[in-house]
Amino acid sequence: MRAERDEVHHADPEGPSGTQSVDRAMALLDLIGRRSVEGVSLSGLVAGSGLNKATVRRLVLALIRAGMVAQDEASRLYHLGDQAQVLGAMAAQRPGLARLAGESVMRLAQEVGDAALLSVRRGASSLCLLREDGAYPIRTHALVPGQMHPLGVGAGSLALLAALPEGEREEVMAANAAHLARAFPHYAPRLPALVAETAAQGFALNPGLIFEGSWGMGVALRHPGGRLAGALSIAAVDSRMREARRPELLERLRAEAARIERKLAQVAPRQGG
Incomplete structure (x- = not known):
């Protein structure tokens, strides 16, 4: 010693x-x-x-x-x-995003029967803060709390990247280009088109492009002034996210995202924005 x-x-x-x-x-x-x-x-x-x-x-x-x-x-x-x-323990006492969104993440998982996740941006990466699993017995374990991915990898992460201003978006993709090419060689060339599609339609869809059979859908969360707060997403096996079911999933996803954003608006004056 x-x-x-x-x-x-x-x-x-x-x-x-x-x-x-x-x-x-x-x-x-x-x-x-x-x-x-x-x-x-x-x-x-x-x-x-x-x-x-x-x-x-x-x-x-x-x-x-x-x-x-x-x-x-x-x-x-x-x-x-x-x-x-x-x-x-001290951080958990503050009205941070994880605490404000916990009820919505749990309710979303219960309603859809699949995994509901909360993610935030950390530089050029996304960090999974929360995950709740629904009752459906077959689950995808592509993302767990504490796990980080380059921004754009996964539905919640893709929603975060697409929600950034275009210039900042380009900077992040350039910073991650080498790592994406090594770790996700089949996904990296498709990312620019996926980002543009997500930005245009207002939600992200990952049709099993990262891990085969593991699908995801995500939406960005914003503070009252428009600043990016995080992303709420659903992860499921491919059979649970077929085209006929997607409108229902998106509706529930957006409903819980709106609840979280209302809570963010309620605490904003006390947190200075």
């Missing part, structure tokens, strides 16, 4: 400083948070972050000192720490 403590004071071989170190530490915290229940190893963090081992160890030790991360003494795996849990 002495060696690990001393290492914190050595210069990082990659020399990150300032906001770069913060960004990397937050990325590691995100990786640990997504696997906090089972835990994640140091080698797993190195592989998941693309950083070298010395950098990962240095940043994780800083997160441990801050109480954001804890290491199991027996398994040596990393989990979220007590301070992260405290902050999560």
